[in-house]
Amino acid sequence: MIDSPKNGQRELLAIVGIAFLPFLMAIVLFIGFPSDEIPDETVNEGSLIIPPIQLAALNTAGLEADGKWWLIHAVEDKCNEECRNVLFLTRQSRKALGKNAARVRRIAVSGNELSASFLQLIESEHKSLSLVVNKQVIDAFATSIEPEEIGNYVFLVDPLGNVMMYYTPAKIGKPLLKDLRHLLRISRIG
Secondary structure, X not given: OOOOHHHHHHHHHHHHHHHHHHHHHHHHHHHHXXXXXXXXXXXXXXXXXXXXXXXXXXXXXXXXXXXXXXXXXXXXXXXXXXXXXXXXXXXXXXXXXXXXXXXXXXXXXXXXXXXXHHHHHHHHXXXXXXXXXXXXXXXXXXXXXXXXXXXXXXXXXXXXXXXXXXXXXXXXXXXXXXXXXXXXXXXXXX
């Protein structure tokens, strides 16, 4: 039996419709769910900084992007017990990364000159920790999060120089290590 022209047109429309259906769904999803919103459920343990702080936009002497992930520890001029604990946990977290430890760099940033006792602690126990005194960076970190008190917080910086996440002293250790392992596993940079 010979197909009528209407049946052929219907088949052609069905084939074209099936081909364009994914594109139409993508457009509807893109318009209906803006990408700048954070999903309700995330797997990260740290707190996201939105929008991320771009270190290149700041006066970042000593903090030029080098293609590595950074753990920036915001320190006071003196190091109390909590500060010593955070330094220890970031060092151990980096070591626990094994072969990926070389992809992560630890940096302590202060807005003031550091005390002699703090410098001695770094020299004796944390030789791989870089020290930077830069008040502008500390101020930018403080204004990007709530509360603005950032003493002993650790900030995670991606290899492109974006400060994207922070950890309170209570979240440093296993939560930080979990996020680092996840990011290093999925990252193609750094």
